[in-house]
Amino acid sequence: MNRVFGFLFAVTLAYSCSNKESGxxxxxxxxxxxxxxxxxxxxxxxxxxxxxxxxxLISMNNVLYKVQFNAVPQAQSNAVLVFASDTMINNNSRAxxxxxxxxxxxxxxxxxxxxIHFNDARRIDGTFNNQSSFGGTFxxxxxxxxxxxxxxxxxxxxxxxxxxxxxxxxxxxDGSGPGIAPVYLNVxxxxx
Numbered sequence: 056m057n058r059v060f061g062f063l064f065a066v067t068l069a070y071s072c073s074n075k076e077s078g079x080x081x082x083x084x085x086x087x088x089x090x091x092x093x094x095x096x097x098x099x100x101x102x103x104x105x106x107x108x109x110x111x112l113i114s115m116n117n118v119l120y121k122v123q124f125n126a127v128p129q130a131q132s133n134a135v136l137v138f139a140s141d142t143m144i145n146n147n148s149r150a151x152x153x154x155x156x157x158x159x160x161x162x163x164x165x166x167x168x169x170x171i172h173f174n175d176a177r178r179i180d181g182t183f184n185n186q187s188s189f190g191g192t193f194x195x196x197x198x199x200x201x202x203x204x205x206x207x208x209x210x211x212x213x214x215x216x217x218x219x220x221x222x223x224x225x226x227x228x229d230g231s232g233p234g235i236a237p238v239y240l241n242v243x244x245x246x247x
Contacts, residue, residue, distance in 0.1 A: 083246040091115035093169070093181040097160065098191035103217050106224050106238045109191070111169075112247070113181045119247040122171065122179060124240045132174070132239030137226045139168040141219035143189050149208040151188070159198050160190025161210060171242055179244070189218070 091114045098109035110123045124136065148161040163185035171179040183189070201214030210218075224230060228238045 085120070085244050085246065086115070087177045088180075089113060089115050089120055089178075089244070090180045091182070093183050093187050094119075095160075095187070096183075096189045097158075098221075100191060100193070100221065103193060103197060103221055104224060104230060106221070106228075111181065113179065121245050121247050122181075122242060123245075124171075124242045126238050127241045129236075129239045131241055134171050134173045134240050134242040135226070135237040136169060136171050136240055136242075137237070138222045139170075141223050142167050143183070143218050143222055144210050144215055146209075147185075148210055150202075150210070151208070154190065156195040157198070158190060158192040159201070160188050162186075162188040164189045171240075173242065 094112045094114060096109065096111035099107055100109075101107045105126075107126045108124070110121055113120050113122060124134070142165040144161045145165040147163055148165075150159050151162050152160055154160060164183050164187050167183045169179075169181050169183075171181075197217070201210050201217070203209040203211045220230060225238050228234065228236050
């Protein structure tokens with residue numbers, strides 16, 4: 056009889072332990088403030104004057120975070136994004152990788168930084184350096200106008216100007232127009 060109870064106890068214990076292991080895994084804790092270098096940023100705008108979707112990868116304390124953002128109406132927004140300056144691609148930048156005919160990415164990029172201010176006081180401070188890349192899905196016809204004829208991988212002045220104006224749209228959605236409202240974003244952060 057003791058053997059039967061011992062066997063039932065062992066089976067119950069094994070079942071109980073296996074149930075605990077198959078339960079939902081806890082979500083990783085994302086810090087309220089992330090500060091670090093940005094390794095890659097890619098955007099998918101509606102057009103060169105209208106930001107829409109994008110993401111960037113940022114590293115802090117040997118942990119890589121993916122920050123995804125989508126342009127949304129202000130009522131659905133949880134954050135805004137502000138670049139420190141309009142400098143992104145420069146004379147040293149070159150197009151790299153095969154991203155298809157509608158997308159391009161440049162590396163290295165000029166020194167710059169961005170801040171994401173969340174409505175709930177969380178914050179992300181990212182810096183671009185010579186290891187960072189910036190790119191996006193801008194469309195084949197626009198990308199064709201950005202190539203230096205002597206060196207197609209080198210962005211010309213139009214590319215630099217277009218990208219500079221584009222990144223500043225995040226803090227002033229209508230550019231040189233009368234408004235001063237930012238592009239409102241819905242931002243999510245995940246641990247990679």
